Amino acid sequence: IRYQVYYLEKCGSTQDVARELAEKGAPEGVVVVAEEQENGRGRLGRRWFSGRGGLWFTVVLRPKPDALGLLSLGVGVAVGRVLRGLGLSVGLKWPNDVLVDGRKAGGILVEGFTVPGDGIVALVGVGLNVNNELPPGLAEVSVALREVVGARLSRLQLFLKLLREIDNVYLQLIEGRGEVILEEWRRLSVTLGKTVKIITADGEYIGVAVDVGPLGELYIDIGDGIRAFYAGDVVHVR
Ligand code: BTN
Incomplete structure (x- = not known):
């Protein structure tokens, strides 16, 4: 640059x-x-x-x-x-x-x-x-x-x-x-491996943050599967 x-x-x-x-x-x-x-x-x-x-x-x-x-x-x-x-x-x-x-x-x-x-x-x-x-x-x-x-x-x-x-x-x-x-x-990362709550436009989810992907998305195991989140606010639960 x-x-x-x-x-x-x-x-x-x-x-x-x-x-x-x-x-x-x-x-x-x-x-x-x-x-x-x-x-x-x-x-x-x-x-x-x-x-x-x-x-x-x-x-x-x-x-x-x-x-x-x-x-x-x-x-x-x-x-x-x-x-x-x-x-x-x-x-x-x-x-x-x-x-x-x-x-x-x-x-x-x-x-x-x-x-x-x-x-x-x-x-x-x-x-x-x-x-x-x-x-x-x-x-x-x-x-x-x-x-x-x-x-x-x-x-x-x-x-x-x-x-x-x-x-x-x-x-x-x-x-x-x-x-x-x-x-x-x-x-x-201090997020991966942690139990987190993610607050998004369409609701809140709790689960274990398992990985990040090539679009910067966060993968959270929310219990009934792993879901990708592209935006939102993460709170570390414990
Ligand atoms: C965040 O953590 O929410 C992001 C903060 C980013 C702040 C920077 S300061 C320089 C630039 N100008 C702004 O108004 N915001 C970013």
Whole structure:
């Protein structure tokens, strides 16, 4: 990927800025990074707290359809590699919560759309709590890397490492080596083998999470068979 970085002091959401650029034809590799987002968003329409001191960015990619399915698990793997490189104990919770010491340090949001005549665009959003403060209500489930490491971290260094690793993973996906990425995801996973409750648009299911597949889907043994889930919210039951 040939990266081209747009740095903003403040914006609503880097996803929206990136989308506008992509709609105007921005090439793959355009990255929007902001010190602060006033309207950061997470999966399932949630709000994503994005105060100063964190790392909030979106990468514009233009993948072939077959690389799209694993993009979000793949970017989780990329973030996992970088944090492990810092000596942190990383876990990935399906689909792509990044946990450090069991608490959520980051999240990934992939939004895809098609531009008529211009193929698929994937907006890969990465949010990582680095040196930022977390709102009181989030402190139990979330964590900033600074708290774990006991010192402030260089966001620039982290950012560069993340871009490099996202590039590595993306290459692997494009070259059809998705299975390698899946295998790495399985190793980092805190979801597989656990009894989980999944909350989806058409109801809740409980079962043992048994595997992930090439579209990023989660397989859960719900008792009367194994069922694939492509979206939803997973709660670890025990
Ligand atoms: C999640 O865990 O729900 C995903 C969170 C993704 C947050 C990032 S921060 C950069 C980009 N801009 C946004 O508004 N969201 C993503």
